[in-house]
Amino acid sequence: MAVISTAPLRRRLRPGAGDQDKAGPVTYIVLGIAAVLSLFPLYWTFVAASNTGDRVAQSPPPLIPSTELWTNITTAWGQADMGQALLNSTIVAGCVSLSTVLFSTLAGFAFAKLQFKGRNALLTLVVATMTIPPQLSVIPLYRIITDLQWGNQLQSVILPSLVAAFGVFFMRQFLTEALPLELIEAARVDGAHSLRIIWHVVLPIARPAMAVLGMLVFVQSWNDFFWPFVVLTQQNPTVQVALSAIGGGSGHDINQAVIMTGALVGTLPLLLIFAILGKHIVGGITAGAVKS
Amino acid sequence: MATSIRAAAEDGSAPTTAPRGPADAGPERSAWRSRLYRLDLKASPYAYIAPFFLCFAAFGLFPLIWTGWLSLHRVDLLNPDVMDWRGVDNYTRLWDTDQFWTALRNTFTIGVISTVPQLLMALGLAHLLNYRMHGRGFLRVAILAPYATSIAAATLVFVQLFNPDYGMINWLLSMIGIDRTDWYADTWPSQIAVSTIVTWRWTGYNALIYLAAMQAVPKDLYEAASLDGATRWQQFTKVTIPSIRPTILFTIIVSTIGATQLFGEPMLFGGGVGVSGGSAHQFQTLSLYMYELGWPSRQLGRASAVAWTMLLILLLVGAVQMLIARRNRTKLGG
Numbered sequence: 001m002a003v004i005s006t007a008p009l010r011r012r013l014r015p016g017a018g019d020q021d022k023a024g025p026v027t028y029i030v031l032g033i034a035a036v037l038s039l040f041p042l043y044w045t046f047v048a049a050s051n052t053g054d055r056v057a058q059s060p061p062p063l064i065p066s067t068e069l070w071t072n073i074t075t076a077w078g079q080a081d082m083g084q085a086l087l088n089s090t091i092v093a094g095c096v097s098l099s100t101v102l103f104s105t106l107a108g109f110a111f112a113k114l115q116f117k118g119r120n121a122l123l124t125l126v127v128a129t130m131t132i133p134p135q136l137s138v139i140p141l142y143r144i145i146t147d148l149q150w151g152n153q154l155q156s157v158i159l160p161s162l163v164a165a166f167g168v169f170f171m172r173q174f175l176t177e178a179l180p181l182e183l184i185e186a187a188r189v190d191g192a193h194s195l196r197i198i199w200h201v202v203l204p205i206a207r208p209a210m211a212v213l214g215m216l217v218f219v220q221s222w223n224d225f226f227w228p229f230v231v232l233t234q235q236n237p238t239v240q241v242a243l244s245a246i247g248g249g250s251g252h253d254i255n256q257a258v259i260m261t262g263a264l265v266g267t268l269p270l271l272l273i274f275a276i277l278g279k280h281i282v283g284g285i286t287a288g289a290v291k292s
Numbered sequence: 293m294a295t296s297i298r299a300a301a302e303d304g305s306a307p308t309t310a311p312r313g314p315a316d317a318g319p320e321r322s323a324w325r326s327r328l329y330r331l332d333l334k335a336s337p338y339a340y341i342a343p344f345f346l347c348f349a350a351f352g353l354f355p356l357i358w359t360g361w362l363s364l365h366r367v368d369l370l371n372p373d374v375m376d377w378r379g380v381d382n383y384t385r386l387w388d389t390d391q392f393w394t395a396l397r398n399t400f401t402i403g404v405i406s407t408v409p410q411l412l413m414a415l416g417l418a419h420l421l422n423y424r425m426h427g428r429g430f431l432r433v434a435i436l437a438p439y440a441t442s443i444a445a446a447t448l449v450f451v452q453l454f455n456p457d458y459g460m461i462n463w464l465l466s467m468i469g470i471d472r473t474d475w476y477a478d479t480w481p482s483q484i485a486v487s488t489i490v491t492w493r494w495t496g497y498n499a500l501i502y503l504a505a506m507q508a509v510p511k512d513l514y515e516a517a518s519l520d521g522a523t524r525w526q527q528f529t530k531v532t533i534p535s536i537r538p539t540i541l542f543t544i545i546v547s548t549i550g551a552t553q554l555f556g557e558p559m560l561f562g563g564g565v566g567v568s569g570g571s572a573h574q575f576q577t578l579s580l581y582m583y584e585l586g587w588p589s590r591q592l593g594r595a596s597a598v599a600w601t602m603l604l605i606l607l608l609v610g611a612v613q614m615l616i617a618r619r620n621r622t623k624l625g626g
Contacts, residue, residue: 057458226556270442
């Protein structure tokens with residue numbers, strides 16, 4: 001079984017293995033090409049969104065931005081309720097990441113540092129649930145949602161995502177290494193009950209891992225397509241559902257520039273977060289990810 | 293962080309000093325306290341893991357079993373309370389349907405041509421990103437950037453880039469003398485196009501996972517290897533790869549699961565035709581087929597049978613992967 005290990009504190013003090021090797025020109029060229037391939041589709045989204053539809057549908061396609069961005073944004077807003085969609089996605093991704101981080105930290109702490117019967121079996125069960133495809137649950141979930149008359153409401157997207165096995169596992173690995181048992185024992189000797197220990201000892205230490213997990217879950221939830229597409233309609237969409245309406249039309253009169261504008265509006269919030277916090281996210285992943 | 297821990301210790305000790313004094317702590321009271329303490333020790337772990345298991349039972353396990361039960365019935369989406377017992381009919385009917393086999397084959401081929409290059413490239417990129425160099429932080433963020441893009445946005449962009457008439461990819465290919473390729477209508481080109489979207493979004497993410505694992509490989513292993521005269525390539529294949537093998541296995545399993553569930557990319561890539569996955573189902577995946585049966589065709593029982601078939605396939609693939617992993621381990625004597 002692959003194990004996610006988190007040793008950020010230790011690793012920051014000691015340069016990683018292989019770090020001492022200096023990159024040669026080939027490394028720069030290959031990584032440069034990879035960076036261009038990664039970023040070009042994003043750049044071109046912006047180019048297309050700022051051109052006219054006719055211009056985008058020509059060969060060769062435009063390569064530099066133009067002046068039509070605002071017109072296209074207005075048109076995209078008319079085809080789908082992008083404002084509502086952005087608000088809905090923020091609410092959904094916010095609730096899902098808050099709840100996942102909270103419950104993952106609690107469960108991760110229990111699995112990492114507390115003794116109880118059946119601990120190993122239950123942890124194995126958590127890991128095993130990661131392999132179950134969510135599609136398998138869609139049909140009954142859809143019935144539960146309809147029976148509750150929650151169709152087209154945000155809680156039907158939020159509730160099934162309140163916890164994540166990955167999160168429990170991630171926090172468990174982090175706390176196993178980062179939280180010294182002595183701290184908990186010291187607090188116990190002082191008579192602190194376990195909730196107090198969590199609040200004053202565990203949470204401060206877990207904060208960096210909680211931030212990384214929160215970001216990962218937020219991105220995942222923001223980008224989730226299948227289940228929101230099944231339960232929500234265009235009257236109350238998330239960003240991804242709204243995008244499917246802008247792009248999903250048929251016929252030849254589709255304005256390609258407007259489609260790209262929708263894609264731009266839906267991606268920009270996350271790209272901005274990445275541009276600002278990118279280094280911390282990358283640092284968090286590389287400090288606390290998968291090793292043997 | 294240090295200050296809050298100190299504060300915690302002070303906070304924690306304050307309320308307990310009084311009852312612990314010998315003068316006013318009666319034996320009854322301390323017995324009550326120690327019972328409470330033992331209860332906290334014993335019960336609280338279960339309280340902390342309970343939310344996960346309750347939510348999983350309600351929204352994961354219970355629907356999973358219900359899906360299995362549904363797959364043995366004939367159920368109409370519009371009238372889901374009427375369930376006609378069909379036994380394994382839904383499954384045997386799948387075996388007689390060409391479209392099911394097409395979808396199964398497509399899921400497999402798209403899965404292979406998206407997962408294999410993706411993980412190989414991620415491995416190579418991670419190795420390069422591990423070197424000391426200028427702009428390393430920027431390069432890492434740039435390579436992770438596609439991960440921030442949603443399936444919907446990424447697919448819409450690639451639909452444009454792959455457009456047979458005015459798309460940039462055909463335009464670039466025409467400059468090196470390759471004729472117009474129809475990235476929608478032909479089987480292999482359309483599957484390659486769908487795989488490209490998956491690969492684009494996930495390569496950087498996997499590269500960072502590998503990079504994290506590589507940074508945890510002990511430095512002395514490399515020093516010993518270079519003392520023995522190992523070249524950089526030999527260090528990569530003989531030290532790095534074996535050391536991060538559990539991580540590689542982990543990413544293979546996760547990517548396999550992702551590939552089995554592929555839905556958004558082929559659906560949005562199909563544009564107007566959507567769930568049918570192309571005019572001849574040339575890029576319809578099992579997930580799309582399940583959705584087509586369950587929603588547009590309203591046959592929930594048959595859709596459930598597809599869902600459970602997916603689970604069985606995953607279990608099978610997982611077992612094979614575990615066997616291979618175990619065999620490799622014994623072969624290497626680790």
